[in-house]
Amino acid sequence: MMQDNRSQVRKVLWLTLLLNLFVMALKLTLGLASGSLSLQADALHSITDSVNNVLGLITNRFSSPKPDREHPYGHQKFEAIGALGIAAFLGIACFEILRGAVEKIFLNTESAAIKVTSTELWLLLLVLGINIFVAFYERNVGRKVNSPILIADAKHTMSDIWVTIIVIAGLVGVWQAKNLNIPQLEWLDVILAFPVALLVFYSGWEVIKENLPWLVDEMAIAPEAIHDTVMEVSGVLNCHEIASRGILGRQVFIEMHLIVDTNDIIAAHKITETIEEHLEKRFGKVRVLIHVEPPDYEEEDISFGSTEPIA
Structure with a gap:
């Protein structure tokens, strides 16, 4: 909060x-x-x-x-x-x-x-x-x-x-x-x-x-920085379509699509909570929306409009 x-x-x-x-x-x-x-x-x-x-x-x-x-x-x-x-x-x-x-x-x-x-x-x-x-x-x-x-x-x-x-x-x-x-x-x-x-x-x-x-919802945090933080969490296979808005240190909203190494809903939910904790620890107060997807939806683009593949 x-x-x-x-x-x-x-x-x-x-x-x-x-x-x-x-x-x-x-x-x-x-x-x-x-x-x-x-x-x-x-x-x-x-x-x-x-x-x-x-x-x-x-x-x-x-x-x-x-x-x-x-x-x-x-x-x-x-x-x-x-x-x-x-x-x-x-x-x-x-x-x-x-x-x-x-x-x-x-x-x-x-x-x-x-x-x-x-x-x-x-x-x-x-x-x-x-x-x-x-x-x-x-x-x-x-x-x-x-x-x-x-x-x-x-x-x-x-x-x-x-x-x-x-x-x-x-x-x-x-x-x-x-x-x-x-x-x-x-x-x-x-x-x-x-x-x-x-x-x-x-x-x-x-x-x-x-x-x-x-006011114009400019990017608040570089998607590469968010991606690196998310990929540090155990169980994460892929993170793409990352977006953020707001002002760092004031109020930031983050959205992303995520693929995890489990088919269990409870285990996937625990992974997303760990991701939120990692993001808040690194960037301060953030509000995160994570859309978990099946493995077939894996993408190389980190953010919307990105042309650079995930390293």
Whole structure:
């Protein structure tokens, strides 16, 4: 049986939701006080963090690994769907950052309207510290309980860290431009927005790359690895048409056709149980479906569509 870690995930999501709401409010207040469009845009970007937490709480409610009548294979794909939702928000954030930078280049050239104080910069460092704590906390717990929604949200928060760093660097440039007599520093706020947008986009792509294989039932374990493990069991003569899906370490389903060296049903059943034990020992929690066949059904192909014979 798959372990249900949803309660741990919910605790993390509620804590990070409260912290993200505080960060968003502080950024928006500082952005309006200083007149910094980049900081206001960063506050809008932080809204997606809170939305992600709410989305995570919703999908967590429906993502039980335990099967039921309507969902005989469990509900964990709901978490993958939630992670893809986070990827969509990252894409929106990327677009908004680029749009804001372009608008500032062509429509808002009066950087003098921005008023930055050392107090505001120190408060932004506090915001940065909170984001760093949230990102690493979510990532560590997500890896511990194998939660894709926490890992995806940690990537999103990590992108928010980079955005905040860029905003601080740009505001420091504006703050010191006149003191250092380097007016070009006033454009740091805009120029550094472009690499930040790329970092946000990359984070979204990583989330998609990690969760899409689960949703499209991509192979979870190489059939050759499964075949080698099965053939180690005494009494197995042939194993073919091996298929697997899911995510290794999270939830994996394995199917195979098997030929055993016995005509006794009870003995054949004991062999299949031994196979399940071997597979679980090597690959972790798996759910195995074995179709026992007579010797005449022996095949050389290990997996569906395989062209390589069994060694």
